[in-house]
Amino acid sequence: MSQPELVKVTIDGVEVQVPKGLGLVETAAAAGIEIPVFCYEPRLGSPIGACRMCLVEVEGMGKLQAGCTMTATDGLVVRTAAVSERAADGQEATLEFILVNHPLDCPVCDKGGECPLQDLTFRWGPGNTRMRFPKRTLDKPIPVSPLIALDRERCILCYRCTRFSEGVAEDGQLIAKNRGALSVIATFEDEPYRGKFSGNVIELCPVGALTSTTYRFDARPWEIQNVPSVCGMCPVGCNITATTREGRVKRILSRNHPEVDGGWLCDKGRFAYGHLGAQDRIVDPLQRDRPRYRELGWDEALDEAERMLRAAGGRIVTALSGSETVEMAYALGKLLRQGLGAHSAVLPEGVSHSLDSVRAPLSSIAEADIVLILGDEPVAERAPIVDLWVKLARRNGAEILYSLDEERARAAERAVLIWSGDCDEDTDVTALAQSLGCPGFHLPRTANGRGVADAWAAAADAEAENPEPIGLLVVSGDEALADPYVRAMAEQAESVLAIAMFRRLATPLADLVLPGTSYLERDGTYVNLEGRLQRLRRAAIPPAPDELAWLARLAERFGVELSPYPSQLFEEVSAIAYGGRPYGEVGEEAELPSPVPAGQVQGPGPQNRPGETGGPDGDARDEGEQPPSVPAGQVQGPGPRTRPGETVEGDGLRLVMYRPLFSGPAVERVPELQFQRPEPVVELSAADAERLGVRAGSEVTVRSNGTSVQLRARLAEDLTPGAARIAQEHAGGLEQRVEIVP
Amino acid sequence: MAELTVLKGADERDLTRLDEYRAVGGYDALERARGMTPQAVIDEINEAELRGRGGAGFPMGRKLSLVPPAERRAGPAYVVANADESEPGAFKDREIMRLVPHRFIEGCLIAAHAIQAKNVFIYIRGEYLAEYLVLEAAVEEARLAEILGDVDVFVHRGAGAYICGEESAMLESLEGERGQPRPRPPFPPVAGLYMQPTLVNNVQTIASVPAIIEMGPERYKELGAESAPGTVVYSLSGNVDRPGNFELPLGTTLRELIFEHGHGVADGRALKAIIPGGSSVPVFTPDQLDVPLDFDAVQAAGSYLGSAAIIVVDDRACMVQLALRAEKFYMHESCGKCTPCREGTRWLVQLLQKIEDGDGTQADLDLVETVCDRIEGKSLCALGDFAVWCVGSYVRKFRDEFQRHVDEGGCPFGGTSSIEGVLAPSDQHAHTAMAEVPA
Amino acid sequence: MAAPDFVAEVHRLRARYPQGRSAIMGALRLAQERHNGWLPPEALQEVADAMEVTPAQAAAVASFYDMFNLQPVGRHIVEVCTNLSCALVGAQQVVDALEAELGIPPGETSDDDEVTFRLIECAGGCGYAPVVVVDGRYREPTKPEDVPALVEEIRGG
Numbered sequence A: 001m002s003q004p005e006l007v008k009v010t011i012d013g014v015e016v017q018v019p020k021g022l023g024l025v026e027t028a029a030a031a032g033i034e035i036p037v038f039c040y041e042p043r044l045g046s047p048i049g050a051c052r053m054c055l056v057e058v059e060g061m062g063k064l065q066a067g068c069t070m071t072a073t074d075g076l077v078v079r080t081a082a083v084s085e086r087a088a089d090g091q092e093a094t095l096e097f098i099l100v101n102h103p104l105d106c107p108v109c110d111k112g113g114e115c116p117l118q119d120l121t122f123r124w125g126p127g128n129t130r131m132r133f134p135k136r137t138l139d140k141p142i143p144v145s146p147l148i149a150l151d152r153e154r155c156i157l158c159y160r161c162t163r164f165s166e167g168v169a170e171d172g173q174l175i176a177k178n179r180g181a182l183s184v185i186a187t188f189e190d191e192p193y194r195g196k197f198s199g200n201v202i203e204l205c206p207v208g209a210l211t212s213t214t215y216r217f218d219a220r221p222w223e224i225q226n227v228p229s230v231c232g233m234c235p236v237g238c239n240i241t242a243t244t245r246e247g248r249v250k251r252i253l254s255r256n257h258p259e260v261d262g263g264w265l266c267d268k269g270r271f272a273y274g275h276l277g278a279q280d281r282i283v284d285p286l287q288r289d290r291p292r293y294r295e296l297g298w299d300e301a302l303d304e305a306e307r308m309l310r311a312a313g314g315r316i317v318t319a320l321s322g323s324e325t326v327e328m329a330y331a332l333g334k335l336l337r338q339g340l341g342a343h344s345a346v347l348p349e350g351v352s353h354s355l356d357s358v359r360a361p362l363s364s365i366a367e368a369d370i371v372l373i374l375g376d377e378p379v380a381e382r383a384p385i386v387d388l389w390v391k392l393a394r395r396n397g398a399e400i401l402y403s404l405d406e407e408r409a410r411a412a413e414r415a416v417l418i419w420s421g422d423c424d425e426d427t428d429v430t431a432l433a434q435s436l437g438c439p440g441f442h443l444p445r446t447a448n449g450r451g452v453a454d455a456w457a458a459a460a461d462a463e464a465e466n467p468e469p470i471g472l473l474v475v476s477g478d479e480a481l482a483d484p485y486v487r488a489m490a491e492q493a494e495s496v497l498a499i500a501m502f503r504r505l506a507t508p509l510a511d512l513v514l515p516g517t518s519y520l521e522r523d524g525t526y527v528n529l530e531g532r533l534q535r536l537r538r539a540a541i542p543p544a545p546d547e548l549a550w551l552a553r554l555a556e557r558f559g560v561e562l563s564p565y566p567s568q569l570f571e572e573v574s575a576i577a578y579g580g581r582p583y584g585e586v587g588e589e590a591e592l593p594s595p596v597p598a599g600q601v602q603g604p605g606p607q608n609r610p611g612e613t614g615g616p617d618g619d620a621r622d623e624g625e626q627p628p629s630v631p632a633g634q635v636q637g638p639g640p641r642t643r644p645g646e647t648v649e650g651d652g653l654r655l656v657m658y659r660p661l662f663s664g665p666a667v668e669r670v671p672e673l674q675f676q677r678p679e680p681v682v683e684l685s686a687a688d689a690e691r692l693g694v695r696a697g698s699e700v701t702v703r704s705n706g707t708s709v710q711l712r713a714r715l716a717e718d719l720t721p722g723a724a725r726i727a728q729e730h731a732g733g734l735e736q737r738v739e740i741v742p
Numbered sequence B: 001m002a003e004l005t006v007l008k009g010a011d012e013r014d015l016t017r018l019d020e021y022r023a024v025g026g027y028d029a030l031e032r033a034r035g036m037t038p039q040a041v042i043d044e045i046n047e048a049e050l051r052g053r054g055g056a057g058f059p060m061g062r063k064l065s066l067v068p069p070a071e072r073r074a075g076p077a078y079v080v081a082n083a084d085e086s087e088p089g090a091f092k093d094r095e096i097m098r099l100v101p102h103r104f105i106e107g108c109l110i111a112a113h114a115i116q117a118k119n120v121f122i123y124i125r126g127e128y129l130a131e132y133l134v135l136e137a138a139v140e141e142a143r144l145a146e147i148l149g150d151v152d153v154f155v156h157r158g159a160g161a162y163i164c165g166e167e168s169a170m171l172e173s174l175e176g177e178r179g180q181p182r183p184r185p186p187f188p189p190v191a192g193l194y195m196q197p198t199l200v201n202n203v204q205t206i207a208s209v210p211a212i213i214e215m216g217p218e219r220y221k222e223l224g225a226e227s228a229p230g231t232v233v234y235s236l237s238g239n240v241d242r243p244g245n246f247e248l249p250l251g252t253t254l255r256e257l258i259f260e261h262g263h264g265v266a267d268g269r270a271l272k273a274i275i276p277g278g279s280s281v282p283v284f285t286p287d288q289l290d291v292p293l294d295f296d297a298v299q300a301a302g303s304y305l306g307s308a309a310i311i312v313v314d315d316r317a318c319m320v321q322l323a324l325r326a327e328k329f330y331m332h333e334s335c336g337k338c339t340p341c342r343e344g345t346r347w348l349v350q351l352l353q354k355i356e357d358g359d360g361t362q363a364d365l366d367l368v369e370t371v372c373d374r375i376e377g378k379s380l381c382a383l384g385d386f387a388v389w390c391v392g393s394y395v396r397k398f399r400d401e402f403q404r405h406v407d408e409g410g411c412p413f414g415g416t417s418s419i420e421g422v423l424a425p426s427d428q429h430a431h432t433a434m435a436e437v438p439a
Numbered sequence C: 001m002a003a004p005d006f007v008a009e010v011h012r013l014r015a016r017y018p019q020g021r022s023a024i025m026g027a028l029r030l031a032q033e034r035h036n037g038w039l040p041p042e043a044l045q046e047v048a049d050a051m052e053v054t055p056a057q058a059a060a061v062a063s064f065y066d067m068f069n070l071q072p073v074g075r076h077i078v079e080v081c082t083n084l085s086c087a088l089v090g091a092q093q094v095v096d097a098l099e100a101e102l103g104i105p106p107g108e109t110s111d112d113d114e115v116t117f118r119l120i121e122c123a124g125g126c127g128y129a130p131v132v133v134v135d136g137r138y139r140e141p142t143k144p145e146d147v148p149a150l151v152e153e154i155r156g157g
Ligand SMILES: Cc1cc2nc3c(=O)[nH]c(=O)nc-3n(C[C@H](O)[C@H](O)[C@H](O)COP(=O)(O)O)c2cc1C
Pocket: B051, B052, B053, B054, B055, B056, B057, B058, B060, B082, B083, B084, B085, B086, B087, B162, B163, B164, B165, B166, B167, B168, B200, B201, B202, B203, B205, B206, B381, B382, B383, B386
């Protein structure tokens, strides 16, 4: 790329050199001068110049100009309100007009204290009002959805929310209705704003018009603390700020990491924190006392855990969730592998470290000219923010291909490969990306599957053996507990020790349940799908000691030296897996290391690959050349999949069942999120729909061997012919091949 | 009688018919233009100094030159004819489309040739149903006669929104969005419809083009004022004895227009005020009757020729009521995008209503002027300016009358004003679903 | 679900523009004609389906323009311009006469759903004022004394 031309701009007498075409707001910022804005938000696309807050005087132009719509040109001379009386008067006029119909109900407004309108009025606005008429009053607040309340009186019509809906999430749900002074923000017929990213409009709103129903009236800005952390709900690892009050999480906000999330969050990441206070949250250790469970004190619980571990005599299998921190997975691994020689683990999914040789920041997707998306699952369901990057790429002119067109991909200047499916032996994303000469991303299922694999491997390097029968199954985390594969294994294990947050899945499966914590309650690190190591910070105090604390105590009993501190544990892992990077260096805005040359990829190689147990029926899978992979949470179990683009033989369609974004133990426990669960639809490619005579929107019967479900048909551009896609919860007992009857 | 260029021949023949139009030399100019290079066509229009008739008076030739020529652009260019005529007082484009649709189409095709465009969109206001049908029929006739060549002319109907006459709002609307103006730059000739170079011109501007090509810029310039050659169709309305459209040389004085062509103020009443360019421009008083109606002269006299729509107001009208009625229009038509226009127009209506009702204080009256000042020059498009030019000038020029409303605690007309109690569409909002609930 | 002929017509309209989205106003107008002169939610849904936009997007556009009716209207629509030129020559007297003759104030629809009566902004008939528009056709000028016959014609027709 050529160097952008530099131009000289003078703002309030300060000269700055900036790239030609830089926005004036940014240019002023470079000169250390603020141009106040409401509607301007570059992440929403080109500026619209609506609010007129940014008026400035420009030499050679008679009228005041909206600074937000101007760009740097050579010799431009600008005077802002700080020095220009006309500009100051213009801004005061804008604020006066904004406030003419604003209710000024700041004392009962959630935005109070962190409101741009308050702040800018304080600095630039009139001190009193000359408005003596009844203000426009409207019904308030009205629900935009169970998650979002809209106060139309407070709305200043900056159109940030609607531009987000139209131009970023591209869901077209939130709109402006009517004209002029009667304009209001609305959804169609007051239906709820359904969409994976709706909550972002709350943060975008510069006033208290769009507020979160889960945060409303819960805290005032001066009573809260903001904890910078990372979301643990999916492998993207969006950077978040957890707002807490008295040790409780009150809301989650985005903490813009320009390479990872661009400042957006999905609604799961934003709203699922409610699971921390779930009714069935386990706060004390529980022991099976048939037919019920009884609560144990911690000493007693550790005695019991020790007894179970010893009794298994090394015949222990550990099932991991992929939501453990690197440190926790390492602690578990060290205790079980080094202390007890139990090397067998069920990892949540296959991960490939070779991806590090083709890695790039997620933001690079936006600059691609061809985005190749392979795999059957919807990107947004697995890694929602990736979907926003893909949409941005398309708006930037990229072509999105859903089947492998190697020729086009190779011809492209900047192609990107995204694999949205499980990473099993048939799919070598790295090799494909390498052969195309482009960055490659795999979208795993779990938030920290990669970090967990790293940590488990770092804990010991002995070969796993398959215990037969399983003496003790250690299940770490509610996601692993929800996995039918793990549950089937538990049925056959002599005893089960579970680490869980919630009662429902842990009981009656486990003999001993130790309270688990959430990512919002932990300190530690995660590795996201890019291979970026990021730092989690404890935002909420867990209701029970965290895993590291009691694991350390338990380890003592087996003579294993295990620190309860994430920093120390990390350093041990890091020495093996992360090139000795110190904990303190995993900063607030974590960097992505450059791609590792192929062949020098770090992480578990064939020698120190963690063991893997066989399935419940005991047929151990081949050790050796393939990456460890037992898919979790997938009903059909492991098995070869059809490569996209391959034609299907025989009758019917291949069923693709996916785990929807809005599902899982955390989502289930947040009532406000239930309306976001997937609609009962079956997705088909346009070609199949036409062949089968299915009209989009019509009801169809999907059936296989005896079972059938009624679903609405929808066309999916990202689905290759030959497949029918259904969210797990709507797939009933359907099997791998289905027939569709209009 | 001076020579006509736009409505020429329409009083003698039915020029909506292709054969009739052809009989008076119709489409000869197109043929001539098509035999010229695009640049030569632009040069002629430039030389003729044809200024836009839609309001701003921008030279059409200059606009044409701003469109990158075909060899310097990657994509297509478009011609969009602004037939949204909604300025209160203006009804000339309607007459042009109804009487000489082919001349207008011919102008569109010449413009398309000049910028090498293959698509012409005519954005006609939705209310003009009869005119739409005439135009559609004429386009169809021209198509069948293979006059269009490889140019597609499409008549797109608006649906009732004054703001869509503003060129960037029109383009948004034409793209299927809410008709809200865009920030400019980029201007349409650079990035207009679908972000491609686009020529937007008023119906009358375009309908003037065939005459220029036909008679040549030299002869064209002999018509009209020195600074603004050509003829223009003046729309004369209000309290005038013979209202209507009059095509006259640019620079005709107000006096000649009103008293000769319009036969004077109706019912022998006294003249009180003249709005020279559609309701949006500052008002004139009777002492300004000798201002020649051309762009520069009207501007020098403190107003704008705008769309050359002259509204005559006689002595029975209360200026506060007139201001209130005008402001209700701008409030109703404000698109709602930018703050000063959306909030300011509503506030002005409230203030003017209070003054008209006799409840206004001195502070309210002063505030009217302040609010006008605070809107002017700060809105996203000129609608905000329009909304205050009218009211602001009424207050300035008829200060006494406004003052008496305050001092006497009511309308000095005592119910006898010619526009007493006139309701506006915005007064009906109380009946619609999106009601404003009073506090 | 939208009738196939409606969808086909909208698709034809879309094809007339370089970008199909431009056809939304035309599609709304067609839908309004098929739904007794207004756009109930089903109509907006049909437009959305045919245009491949969301119903919210269709509503956003429809609610911007005065000529799209989002409330039911009568079989006939009588509109009076009361902008400056019409007002100056007695538009309000025409409004009053219509109110008396129709028995409803402007902004309302008669109980028998025959007539919707409303005010409009400048219709571009200023030289032939006052302007009354009946079902889209201009009646210029209409004087208060013309109103009884006009109403009879509407009610009868
Ligand atoms: C609020 C507003 C309304 C306008 N309405 C019209 C209109 O109805 N017809 C028109 O030709 N121009 C109208 N204009 C002017 C157009 O923006 C544009 O300048 C014009 O169409 C250019 O054509 P011309 O150069 O041939 O005059 C309006 C401008 C504004 C700000």
